[in-house]
Amino acid sequence: MRSSISLFYAPLLALFTPTFSTPIYQSLNLTSYLPATNTDANTNALTSRADPSLTGYLGAFFLGDKPSIYFYLSNGNNALSFKALNKGNPVITATKGTGGVRDPAIVPGGGSEAGKKWYIIGTDLNIGKTTWDAAQRTGSRGIFVWESNDLVTWGNERLVVVEDATAGMVWAPEALWDEAKGEYFVHWASKFYPTSDTKHTGSPSAIRIRYAYTKDFKTFSAPQDYINKSPTNIIDLDILPIGGSSYARFMKDETAKTVFMELSSTGLFGTWTRPGGASAIIQSGVEGPAAYWDNQAAGKAHVLLDFYGSDGYRPFETTDVQKGNAGWTASDRANFPKNLRHGAVLPVNAVVVSALGAKYP
Numbered sequence: 001m002r003s004s005i006s007l008f009y010a011p012l013l014a015l016f017t018p019t020f021s022t023p024i025y026q027s028l029n030l031t032s033y034l035p036a037t038n039t040d041a042n043t044n045a046l047t048s049r050a051d052p053s054l055t056g057y058l059g060a061f062f063l064g065d066k067p068s069i070y071f072y073l074s075n076g077n078n079a080l081s082f083k084a085l086n087k088g089n090p091v092i093t094a095t096k097g098t099g100g101v102r103d104p105a106i107v108p109g110g111g112s113e114a115g116k117k118w119y120i121i122g123t124d125l126n127i128g129k130t131t132w133d134a135a136q137r138t139g140s141r142g143i144f145v146w147e148s149n150d151l152v153t154w155g156n157e158r159l160v161v162v163e164d165a166t167a168g169m170v171w172a173p174e175a176l177w178d179e180a181k182g183e184y185f186v187h188w189a190s191k192f193y194p195t196s197d198t199k200h201t202g203s204p205s206a207i208r209i210r211y212a213y214t215k216d217f218k219t220f221s222a223p224q225d226y227i228n229k230s231p232t233n234i235i236d237l238d239i240l241p242i243g244g245s246s247y248a249r250f251m252k253d254e255t256a257k258t259v260f261m262e263l264s265s266t267g268l269f270g271t272w273t274r275p276g277g278a279s280a281i282i283q284s285g286v287e288g289p290a291a292y293w294d295n296q297a298a299g300k301a302h303v304l305l306d307f308y309g310s311d312g313y314r315p316f317e318t319t320d321v322q323k324g325n326a327g328w329t330a331s332d333r334a335n336f337p338k339n340l341r342h343g344a345v346l347p348v349n350a351v352v353v354s355a356l357g358a359k360y361p
Contacts, residue, residue, distance in 0.1 A: 046237045048300045050297060051347075053349055054077070054349055056075075057082070059082055060343045060346075061104065062101065062343065063340065067127070068092060069122065070084065070091065070098075071086060073357065079315075080302070080331050080335060082336060087361070095157060100129070101144050103236075105175065105344045110178075118148045119146065119217055123173065125171070136169050137201075140159075142158050143188065162188070166194070167193075170188050171189040172188060172236045172342065174188075175217075177327075184214050186212055188210055190207065190210050192284070206287055208227060208228040214300060214359075227251065233254035233255045234253065235254045238290055240292070242321055245266055250303060251289070259282050259283055260325055261274075263275060274325070276327055280325040280326065287342065290303065290342070290343060291303040292347060293347065301317065301321050303315075303316050303328065304345065312341050313342075
């Protein structure tokens with residue numbers, strides 16, 4: 001990510017609505033996750049505008065002790081109301097690695113794959129077969145990958161190792177298309193042990209966020225540090241584009257068990273600030289932030305926070321992302337399902353909504 005990444009979700013979601021007479025992947029011509037922005041060059045103030053072409057939301061989650069991927073579709077265009085697809089059964093079940101997948105992230109194709117391919121990536125971890133200590137010392141160093149041409153049918157499962165033998169684990173991978181580099185930028189959380197500690201029995205480094213580039217989610221560049229706040233442990237990074245070179249990023253302080261956000265107006269490798277100061281947080285006792293823009297209300301954003309000791313994801317919202325940590329308030333969760341765990345939400349159009357409903361009634 002040491003380059004200017006144009007619109008983190010660009011090519012994501014200005015979804016067109018042609019008829020089903022052409023293959024569905026041809027109808028999903030995605031151009032931008034942020035439908036549009038107004039930018040004041042003097043203040044870098046940005047206002048995200050709603051997009052009438054987006055008519056729903058697709059959510060991908062795992063369910064606590066059920067490490068598979070479950071799809072949820074919004075009820076209409078309500079960002080806070082979801083229903084289970086596939087009669088509540090998983091849409092994707094891991095067959096490789098530990099046999100369990102957590103923390104799914106939906107990655108829209110970029111470059112020549114824009115509007116033609118999507119990826120789901122996730123953590124290779126079945127906690128029912130191990131312990132949390134073992135999972136961090138000798139856990140999987142790979143990333144699960146699945147592909148789709150239409151957001152409906154998924155296949156080509158693979159497990160790709162991205163870290164070397166000094167890493168204890170690879171957790172919560174996410175990815176985005178880097179327009180300037182012409183490759184996907186992938187990030188995850190890892191901790192490391194000295195090369196002499198081959199069995200990882202000693203003291204590791206703090207957990208930090210790592211990144212690498214890939215063109216195909218098969219071959220990755222050598223990973224590097226992206227966020228290292230040692231001795232604080234940082235996991236579960238999620239990034240939301242505000243527009244232009246401005247971004248918000250959310251992460252969990254694994255040491256304090258809190259989620260907070262930072263802002264940058266100078267790109268993903270620019271200067272990041274923490275609104276409210278070093279102790280400012282959105283919420284404590286949570287993890288797995290998943291942020292997304294509202295389809296209808298201009299300037300409104302949502303973030304799901306996983307109350308891992310309770311009933312899973314709960315929605316929060318703000319009408320001013322740049323206000324920072326203090327700007328987020330709990331949303332009405334009367335129609336939001338309980339027990340959804342760390343995942344992702346993708347705004348979609350009517351074509352995708354109809355196709356998903358037909359495939360997974």
